[in-house]
Amino acid sequence: MENKVLVETSARHIHVTEETLKVLFGEGAQLTVKKMLSQPGQFASEQKVELVGPKKSIANVSILGPCRKSDQVEISATDARTLGVEIAVRESGDIKGTPGIKLVGPCGEVVLEEGVIVAKRHIHATPEDAERLGVKDKEIVSVAIKNDYRSLIFGDVVVRVSPSFQLAMHIDTDESNAGLVGNVYGEIVK
Amino acid sequence: MENKVLVETSARHIHVTEETLKVLFGEGAQLTVKKMLSQPGQFASEQKVELVGPKKSIANVSILGPCRKSDQVEISATDARTLGVEIAVRESGDIKGTPGIKLVGPCGEVVLEEGVIVAKRHIHATPEDAERLGVKDKEIVSVAIKNDYRSLIFGDVVVRVSPSFQLAMHIDTDESNAGLVGNVYGEIVK
Numbered sequence: 001m002e003n004k005v006l007v008e009t010s011a012r013h014i015h016v017t018e019e020t021l022k023v024l025f026g027e028g029a030q031l032t033v034k035k036m037l038s039q040p041g042q043f044a045s046e047q048k049v050e051l052v053g054p055k056k057s058i059a060n061v062s063i064l065g066p067c068r069k070s071d072q073v074e075i076s077a078t079d080a081r082t083l084g085v086e087i088a089v090r091e092s093g094d095i096k097g098t099p100g101i102k103l104v105g106p107c108g109e110v111v112l113e114e115g116v117i118v119a120k121r122h123i124h125a126t127p128e129d130a131e132r133l134g135v136k137d138k139e140i141v142s143v144a145i146k147n148d149y150r151s152l153i154f155g156d157v158v159v160r161v162s163p164s165f166q167l168a169m170h171i172d173t174d175e176s177n178a179g180l181v182g183n184v185y186g187e188i189v190k
Numbered sequence: 191m192e193n194k195v196l197v198e199t200s201a202r203h204i205h206v207t208e209e210t211l212k213v214l215f216g217e218g219a220q221l222t223v224k225k226m227l228s229q230p231g232q233f234a235s236e237q238k239v240e241l242v243g244p245k246k247s248i249a250n251v252s253i254l255g256p257c258r259k260s261d262q263v264e265i266s267a268t269d270a271r272t273l274g275v276e277i278a279v280r281e282s283g284d285i286k287g288t289p290g291i292k293l294v295g296p297c298g299e300v301v302l303e304e305g306v307i308v309a310k311r312h313i314h315a316t317p318e319d320a321e322r323l324g325v326k327d328k329e330i331v332s333v334a335i336k337n338d339y340r341s342l343i344f345g346d347v348v349v350r351v352s353p354s355f356q357l358a359m360h361i362d363t364d365e366s367n368a369g370l371v372g373n374v375y376g377e378i379v380k
Contacts, residue, residue, distance in 0.1 A: 077367035078268055087370065089339040120339070148346075149279040149310070152368075153332075155341030177267035178344075178368035180277065 003133060003188040005123055007145065007169045008038060009176035012079055013062045014049060014103065015072040021063075024049055024105025031065035038168045039124060041066065051075070052102040055084025073101055073116040076174045080118060090117040091158060119172060122158045123188075124165035133188055137161035143169060143186035145179045152179045153189065193323060193378040195313055197335065197359045198228060199366035202269055203252045204239060204293065205262040211253075214239055214295025221255035228358045229314060231256065241265070242292040245274025263291055263306040266364045270308060280307040281348060309362060312348045313378075314355035323378055327351035333359060333376035335369045342369045343379065 021029055024047075031045040043065050050059045051073065058079060072095060080087045085099040099116040102109055123141070125133065135141055137159060144153045157169065169186055176182075211219055214237075221235040233255045240249045241263065248269060262285060270277045275289040289306040292299060313331070315323065325331060329349045335342055347359065359376055366372075 076268075077370065078266075078363060081367075089370065142343075146345075151345030153343040153345070154368075155336075155343070156339060173268060174364045174367035177271075177364035178342075180267060180279065 004185045005133070005143065005167060005169045005188060006038075007143070007171060007181050007184055007186045009181060009183070010074065010119065010170050010172055011062070012058070012075045012173070013044070013064045014051075014074070015068045015070075016063055017069065017071055018067045020071050020103070020110050021047075021067055023108040023110050024103060026107040029107075031063060031067065033065070034062070037064070038166050040164060040166055047105075050104040051083060052104055053083025053085050056082050058083060070095065071103075071110070071112050071115050073103075073112065074119050074172075075116065076172045077118050078174050080116070085116055087118050088116065089120050091120050091122065091160075092117070119170065120158055121154055121156065121169070121171045121175060122160055123167075123169045125159060125161050125167050126163055126165055127161055129167040130159065130161045135159045135188065142189045144189050145181055145184065145186050147180060147184070150178065150180045154179075154186070194375045195323070195333065195357060195359045195378060197333070197361060197371050197374055197376045199371060199373075200264065200309065200360050200362055201252070202248070202265045202363070203234070203254045204241075204264070205258045205260075206253055206293075207259065207261055208257045210261050210293070210300050211237075211257055213298040213300050214293060216297040219297075221253060221257065223255070224252075227254070228356050230354060230356055237295075240294040241273060242294055243273025243275050246272050248273060260285065261293075261300070261302050261305050263293075263302070264309050264362075265306065266362045267308050268364050270306070275306055277308050278306065279310050281310050281312065281350075282307070309360065310348055311344055311346065311359070311361045311365060312350055313357075313359045315349060315351050315357050316353055316355055317351055319357040320349065320351045325349045325378065332379045334379050335371055335374065335376050337370060337374070340368065340370045344369075344376070
């Protein structure tokens with residue numbers, strides 16, 4: 001099991017600032033927990049927004065909590081085509097020069113100038129996990145997914161190491177569907 | 191270039207029998223060519239239908255021509271989740287026990303009892319291509335896609351050999367988006 005990592009599929013979601021939350025959901029609004037996620041302290045909230053792109057809209061997109069220092073919209077490449085925005089494959093936080101979009105909530109709208117990314121596939125690991133797996137922060141690895149139908153090896157998987165993480169690989173819905181992954185274990189290969 | 195193959199993305203589409211075409215588009219209806227495809231004689235027609243699943247519908251789905259001996263609906267796993275049908279990863283033609291769906295055309299509806307597949311990724315090759323590439327009909331190979339963002343290696347790629355084919359690998363939109371493939375060359379690895 002030394003090179004195995006749980007692969008989780010991230011559905012489209014957004015992160016918002018306190019300010020954006022206030023505009024979308026009204027003064028004094030709070031994110032309420034719908035479901036805790038694997039990364040410590042992170043949760044899917046019950047608050048949902050509509051993404052309005054130049055081509056089409058996508059409704060019922062979950063906000064993940066808690067609030068952050070900047071707004072960020074994480075979608076699949078399929079979603080990007082639906083919305084009509086460019087595909088920017090980026091690590092979380094690296095939003096400079098990415099497309100913008102309009103967020104619509106029950107109490108108001110926010111137009112983001114940038115922040116729409118297709119998340120680069122990545123592994124969250126603690127320093128202890130990283131040592132055990134023989135990987136380093138920012139290292140690019142490959143991860144093999146084995147099944148009877150759509151086995152594949154994901155390249156360009158970036159490792160991110162922090163004591164606040166829990167070991168998990170995150171891919172988006174396109175990647176999950178390309179490998180019919182569900183929640184399975186992948187094998188790190190270099 | 192001995193192990194290179196052009197990778198093409200198949201958007202969702204359907205194949206219909208003469209009978210189904212008649213019900214959907216009326217007596218005497220013909221498929222008219224919108225765009226010829228890479229496989230000799232095959233074309234995207236101007237005729238479009240709506241797929242009505244138990245959960246949602248997807249409109250404007252192209253019929254590929256010419257007509258065939260059985261109806262078949264080829265969608266991505268993302269589409270299957272949208273429509274609310276089971277994901278059946280199958281080779282074209284292998285539809286026994288797959289989900290059904292309702293097709294709606296301008297003149298009528300057809301309820302298919304089966305025929306909805308998520309196409310197994312595959313390579314079309316002539317006998318000459320197969321010899322040159324060192325592969326055989328029905329062989330399962332892997333194909334590596336290299337780029338700067340989402341490199342990956344597709345496993346479970348079935349080779350299909352026929353003199354009527356033209357060399358090309360076909361993947362669906364999920365697989366394409368997972369590797370941001372566009373029309374690129376993949377490299378066969380065994």
